[in-house]
Amino acid sequence: MKLSYHPYSLLFKHPFGVSGNTRNETPTIFIKLESENCVGYGEACLPIYLGETMEATCLFFEQATSLLKKHTTSSSITSILFELDKCNDGCNAAKAAIDIALHDLFAKQNNKSFCDWKDIEKKEGVSTSFTIGIDKEEVIIQKIKEASFFSILKIKAGTKNDKDLINLIRKHTNKPLYVDVNQGWTDKEYVINMIDWMKNKNVILLEQPMPKTMKVEMAWVTERSSILTIADESVKRLNDLEELNGAFSGINIKLMKCTGLAEALKMINYCKQHHLKILLGCMAESSCGTTAMAQLMGFADYVDLDAPLLYKNDPFDGVNYVDGKIYLNNRLGIGTEPLSINF
């Protein structure tokens, strides 16, 4: 198998603000895996605040290149991923890119779509939330208008003005809200007071209100919360999930955190067994990574896969958005193809 990679900068339509930072672009690296006249694609998305650098990710791809040379599509994906995982404790986005490309390549070799190949439900027409970042009042109003086709909004909170933000949104729409605090609140009593206030504002889930280190306080909040609490920064991989111990009522699974589709399926299985709600999310990825995650929509309680819509230079084609709902296409593999990337 031959690995090629291509660093790229995804440019936001509007500056994107979350608790702690605002940015105009997201670095990402697209990869191509070739074997026996077949090609698979993947993506390692690297928002700066996650701490996975372009240099470390490229270095991981160099290591992976020699490892993948020994393999063909007759190898087992599980064995390849196990070998890659042993190379480095981190580099989760790089591992996810290779996992996505392997699943794309192997499904294509079998002349099947990913869902048919894995024998999982291909769910269509799933409503996704549309994300509104922290911004000035007039920009938020503009974004609410742009999101008119979406039935659910996700807002980024975690500032001193969160009530003002929600009140502003409620002046313009009564759509259900997902509120993502990105670890921005640090007092458990404050979190419960906010939950009691938000429950009358049609807020249906609260994502990562407190820092990931505050697991005990978070369990205290979840026990008393009338709104679903969803872990994001607190859970990257399956082992984090196994250590949650009731701190949240569900989790946000993202391919870039969990190292890809193989581990995401294990986490989904764990959630089903332990009655944890499943939110399928993504980093601010292109259509390449997002389309890979959309293959798993049949398992989701909630879907937050709007990232490609936030960009003005998405170089891949994949899922289609119609009236705020996500549709997979009929291509083989993951169903994503480069429009303007030359490897």
Ligand code: MG
């Ligand atoms: Mg989040």
